[in-house]
Amino acid sequence: MATPYPQVLFQNRKPNRIATLDEYRQSGGYQALTTVLQKHSPREVQQLVIDANLQGRGGAGFPAGLKWKSVADDAPHPRYIITNIDEMEPGTFKDRLMAHVDPHMIIEGTILAAYAVSSEKGFIFVRPSYENSAIIMEREIAIAREAGFLGKNILESGFSFDLVVHRSGGRYICGEGTAQINALMGKRAQPQQSPPRSTEKGLWDKPTVLNNMETLINVPHIVRNGPEWFKKLAKTKTASGTKLYCVSGRVNHPGCYELPMGTRLGEIIEECGGGLLPGSEFKTCLPGGASTCFLEKKDYDVEMDFDGLKKCRNRLGTGAVIVFDQKTCLVAAVLNLMDFFVRESCGWCTPCREALPFIRDLLWRIENGEGKEEFIPMLRTMSAHTWKSYCAFAPGATMPLSSLLDNFPEEVHEHISQKRCPYGGTPGRME
Amino acid sequence: MLPDELRQTLETQIAKVEQPRELAVDVMLSLQRHYGYLSDEALEEGASLLGLTPLELEELATFYDFIYREPVGRYVLHVCDGVVCWMNGYDPVLDTLFDKLGIRPGETTKDGMFTLLPTACIGYCDLSPAMLVNGRPYGPLTPEKIDDILKRLRETAPPPKLTR
Numbered sequence: 001m002a003t004p005y006p007q008v009l010f011q012n013r014k015p016n017r018i019a020t021l022d023e024y025r026q027s028g029g030y031q032a033l034t035t036v037l038q039k040h041s042p043r044e045v046q047q048l049v050i051d052a053n054l055q056g057r058g059g060a061g062f063p064a065g066l067k068w069k070s071v072a073d074d075a076p077h078p079r080y081i082i083t084n085i086d087e088m089e090p091g092t093f094k095d096r097l098m099a100h101v102d103p104h105m106i107i108e109g110t111i112l113a114a115y116a117v118s119s120e121k122g123f124i125f126v127r128p129s130y131e132n133s134a135i136i137m138e139r140e141i142a143i144a145r146e147a148g149f150l151g152k153n154i155l156e157s158g159f160s161f162d163l164v165v166h167r168s169g170g171r172y173i174c175g176e177g178t179a180q181i182n183a184l185m186g187k188r189a190q191p192q193q194s195p196p197r198s199t200e201k202g203l204w205d206k207p208t209v210l211n212n213m214e215t216l217i218n219v220p221h222i223v224r225n226g227p228e229w230f231k232k233l234a235k236t237k238t239a240s241g242t243k244l245y246c247v248s249g250r251v252n253h254p255g256c257y258e259l260p261m262g263t264r265l266g267e268i269i270e271e272c273g274g275g276l277l278p279g280s281e282f283k284t285c286l287p288g289g290a291s292t293c294f295l296e297k298k299d300y301d302v303e304m305d306f307d308g309l310k311k312c313r314n315r316l317g318t319g320a321v322i323v324f325d326q327k328t329c330l331v332a333a334v335l336n337l338m339d340f341f342v343r344e345s346c347g348w349c350t351p352c353r354e355a356l357p358f359i360r361d362l363l364w365r366i367e368n369g370e371g372k373e374e375f376i377p378m379l380r381t382m383s384a385h386t387w388k389s390y391c392a393f394a395p396g397a398t399m400p401l402s403s404l405l406d407n408f409p410e411e412v413h414e415h416i417s418q419k420r421c422p423y424g425g426t427p428g429r430m431e
Numbered sequence: 432m433l434p435d436e437l438r439q440t441l442e443t444q445i446a447k448v449e450q451p452r453e454l455a456v457d458v459m460l461s462l463q464r465h466y467g468y469l470s471d472e473a474l475e476e477g478a479s480l481l482g483l484t485p486l487e488l489e490e491l492a493t494f495y496d497f498i499y500r501e502p503v504g505r506y507v508l509h510v511c512d513g514v515v516c517w518m519n520g521y522d523p524v525l526d527t528l529f530d531k532l533g534i535r536p537g538e539t540t541k542d543g544m545f546t547l548l549p550t551a552c553i554g555y556c557d558l559s560p561a562m563l564v565n566g567r568p569y570g571p572l573t574p575e576k577i578d579d580i581l582k583r584l585r586e587t588a589p590p591p592k593l594t595r
Contacts (some may be wrong), residue, residue: 169491322556
């Protein structure tokens with residue numbers, strides 16, 4: 001798809017080939033690092049990123065600069081950086097694409113973040129399904145080291161930093177920051193509540209800053225072009241930069257596209273995703289992966305940024321738009337999602353471990369014609385219990401369910417009154 | 432018994448990191464590649480290399496999708512059951528695989544060639560329905576494509592000697 005918008009993160013995107021170090025450098029790559037090491041203090045880098053209003057792209061939208069700033073000046077060393085490319089949010093594949101498009105942008109972004117918090121060691125955390133990405137990153141890290149961008153005394157600045165790839169064994173919860181830190185230490189990947197925050201005591205009790213890969217690749221561009229330029233990339237006032245939106249489901253051209261933050265959903269689906277498949281009509285979508293809400297039809301033209309989705313009681317999440325058509329049963333879809341969450345729950349706290357299977361059981365009965373109206377308040381009560389869980393996993397898991405009950409109640413009632421799935425159950429398509 | 436060469440490679444890797452258990456997953460994956468799966472023997476060897484008790488390593492082994500505590504076939508087919516693949520044809524993919532191989536999720540073919548496992552969204556939603564074969568992605572799958580993939584896999588590798 002030819003897009004009318006400037007390509008910043010995907011500027012070196014080519015069909016079926018990754019950008020080499022030389023190509024990355026020709027496009028201005030590693031200039032930001034050179035400038036920063038010569039001219040800027042770590043505090044100044046933090047301030048640039050704060051001024052640019054770079055919101056974390058992993059889902060929570062927390063300002064990256066503020067996260068970095070929370071590492072105290074007198075915090076002990078070593079300090080660690082973790083670049084998260086462990087994306088396992090259903091519908092999300094931007095991290096994989098990026099590793100195959102321009103791995104040095106990921107490396108430079110990570111080095112800049114490391115400099116901003118005076119870290120000496122970094123990890124790129126990769127899921128096993130992305131073994132290709134892990135191999136690419138390892139190879140390109142070695143190339144960057146050879147070129148003097150990593151290792152001791154980088155570009156003779158006195159700053160030393162090295163980076164390694166850490167392979168995961170594969171589990172959704174490892175995408176959660178504190179669980180990822182436990183996973184990296186070779187412990188069972190359970191989340192950890194603050195205090196202390198990871199930026200105070202993370203890996204091996206040392207200050208640790210964990211960022212989503214997509215957050216970090218913006219940093220070289222912010223340094224080179226300035227915060228004002230970055231803010232203007234967005235379509236909306238409260239957002240900044242561009243976003244790697246993934247589009248999948250019942251569309252003609254599923255894929256990952258770089259568009260200004262705040263681009264309207266309709267434009268993403270129609271212009272990039274190529275609209276719905278022949279014979280399909282838009283019913284709803286999950287706008288940011290599995291842990292977001294089914295969108296109401298009236299919000300079809302929502303501005304896809306953190307604020308825009310908040311206004312319609314939804315979440316931007318990872319910006320992974322999963323499109324459902326009028327032929328797809330939403331009860332069955334939520335049952336599929338619930339199967340996923342039940343399996344992926346780490347099982348540590350009761351509301352998540354017990355409520356999610358209970359919900360799945362009720363949904364299974366509704367989908368299979370054994371549902372009763374009294375199940376609906378039970379589903380709501382169980383969903384409410386998940387808000388008492390230890391981490392954000394379980395409340396996220398119940399968002400598709402709550403929005404099904406709120407926005408598409410008639411689908412649930414139809415299943416119950418007709419004692420069967422009006423859509424004929426699981427979609428039997430393979431096109 | 433672990434061959435000396437592999438043992439030495441792992442020991443060198445472990446010596447390089449700050450805390451040995453940081454490499455728990457890498458060690459398990461290496462042992463699994465050697466033995467075909469993470470057997471009880473492999474688990475004990477891995478634990479001793481990492482300075483953990485076998486139980487501590489077991490805690491990790493059973494946590495992760497891609498660590499096999501039971502024997503698997505030469506090819507592990509991880510069929511994605513994420514919501515996107517589900518709506519684009521997960522069930523027909525399973526049916527096709529059952530037709531061709533006679534196995535359901537969790538089962539291994541009698542000749543020890545193929546194991547079928549369901550897995551969480553593998554991040555290939557742009558190629559759905561998709562699956563991984565020993566980690567390599569394939570998609571979008573059609574019955575013809577599945578046929579072709581299985582045929583090529585059979586041609587590349589003969590069935591292993593069953594050790595069970």
